[in-house]
Amino acid sequence: MAAQKLGSQVFVLDDGFQHLRLRRDLNIVTIDAxxxxxxxxxxxxxxxxEPRRELSRADCIVITRADQAERVAALREEIGxxxxxxxxxxxxxxxxxxxxxxxxxxxxxxxxxIARPVAAFCAIGNPASFTMQLQSVxxxxxxxxxFSDHHRTPRPTSxxxxxxxxxxxxRV
Amino acid sequence: MxxxxxxxxxxxxxxxxxxxxxxxxISIDDEARFWSWFSAAYLASAVxxxxxxxxxxxxTRLSRKVTSxxxxxx
Numbered sequence: 001m002a003a004q005k006l007g008s009q010v011f012v013l014d015d016g017f018q019h020l021r022l023r024r025d026l027n028i029v030t031i032d033a034x035x036x037x038x039x040x041x042x043x044x045x046x047x048x049x050e051p052r053r054e055l056s057r058a059d060c061i062v063i064t065r066a067d068q069a070e071r072v073a074a075l076r077e078e079i080g081x082x083x084x085x086x087x088x089x090x091x092x093x094x095x096x097x098x099x100x101x102x103x104x105x106x107x108x109x110x111x112x113x114i115a116r117p118v119a120a121f122c123a124i125g126n127p128a129s130f131t132m133q134l135q136s137v138x139x140x141x142x143x144x145x146x147f148s149d150h151h152r153t154p155r156p157t158s159x160x161x162x163x164x165x166x167x168x169x170x171r172v
Numbered sequence: 173m174x175x176x177x178x179x180x181x182x183x184x185x186x187x188x189x190x191x192x193x194x195x196x197x198i199s200i201d202d203e204a205r206f207w208s209w210f211s212a213a214y215l216a217s218a219v220x221x222x223x224x225x226x227x228x229x230x231x232t233r234l235s236r237k238v239t240s241x242x243x244x245x246x
Contacts, residue, residue, distance in 0.1 A: 025214060091199060091201060098173075100191070102191050118173050
């Protein structure tokens, strides 16, 4: 559909690795350094989609969130043991800026003039990484609401801010 | 504050407080080495698929572009 309607010629797929029937040019496998082996078990007991040995099908491995984890060198060594001849890269997530949701404004600000503190909510696989990323750019969350990954309507029904904190936030 | 992934589901959000999505991007530590690997790996893959007449032109252009933009090895 994207090829027909939008003229797309390059496709980058999330979770495409285990889609064995899918024809692909390259397999770039990302491994989250903060929880690399998904509790050590395959779904549903863990988060692994396939056994570790299947990494041999990867063309390269990118360790993500390397700045948020300890023992990255050990992880790299472990990956090297599983796939000795594949290139392994490390990476980190960088905050580009903040976009106002309510105004649907497409402009992005490097820093939002937000009165601290802030409340955070999300429905992603690694919510701790999100709050850590917020902290890294100076926003300490006093209230964090976590929904299950891929939740269809992740919206906070109650935000745990004191009256003073709420009035600070509204003063922006 | 929420993530950009969640923000796409919140176009009709009704909340009195200001609400922002944090936009992030991945930064590969040794980017030049990554692009060097990518160019070589993609070209090798393109050679395999060329016989089947399905080489995506955009990837060919991208590969040439990143190769030309790679920092010179020191």
